[in-house]
Amino acid sequence: MNKKGLLIVVSGPSGAGKGTICKEVLERRDDIFVSTSATTREPRNGEIEGVNYFFISREEFERKIAEEEFIEYAEVYKNLYGTPKETVLDKLNQGENILLEIDIQGALQVKKRYPEGVFIFILPPSMAELKSRIIGRGSETPESLERRFSSAFEEIEFVNQYDYYIINDQVKRAADLMESIIDAERCKVIEDIEEIVTMFKEEV
Ligand code: 5GP
Secondary structure, eight states: OOOOOOOOEOOOOTOOHHHHHHHHHHOOSSSSEEEOEEEEEETTTTOTTTTTTOOOOOHHHHHHHHHHHHEEEEETTTTTEEEEEEHHHHHHTTTTTEEEEOHHHHHHHHHHHHHTSSSEEEOOOOOHHHHHHHHHOOOHHHHHHHHHHHHHHHGGGGGGGGGGGEEOHHHHHHHHHHHHHHHHHHOOGGGHHHHHHHHHHOOO
């Protein structure tokens, strides 16, 4: 069967641990590929161009918006982030499963354009835990901490726009759940019913 790949979109408030869960799932599976976004933010220590992000100027980013090179883009904490359209759509057409770890504004844009994607929302076990995880990163000023924490409260309400939620109380368990969701989605009958029937009929 020449099956299209699955577009897996993962979001959640900062500190919910979506990055850690995605990393764990990507390490376990060789049939899921991550899309590298473009961003105007400065690289952090250890981040690699073309691996973590394509680090580009605001001018270049704006040119790409004008030329409709993104499936979605959004401004997150004063920096622009966007998902390259052509690479992602080509890979899906070639049957590759693609994971996007993007913010909620971006995920909702993807949902409009590509509703057949699977949309997963990562939740922290509690708001207290979320706060201590954000503090634990040590990279926040008191103002940015407050900003991230209050936007986390607002963001959680968007869970109802997603297909699935995962409470990240333990990384292993959360990654197991994400794998189960992906596997179940790959086994959905709806789009493939004719191909499945044909495949078996051709055999007899
Ligand atoms: P960070 O700067 O910590 O790498 O990412 C900040 C936020 O931007 C995270 O919530 C991350 O999921 C989101 N993000 C990363 N890439 C993209 C993208 O291509 N599009 C959108 N909309 N958000 C992104």
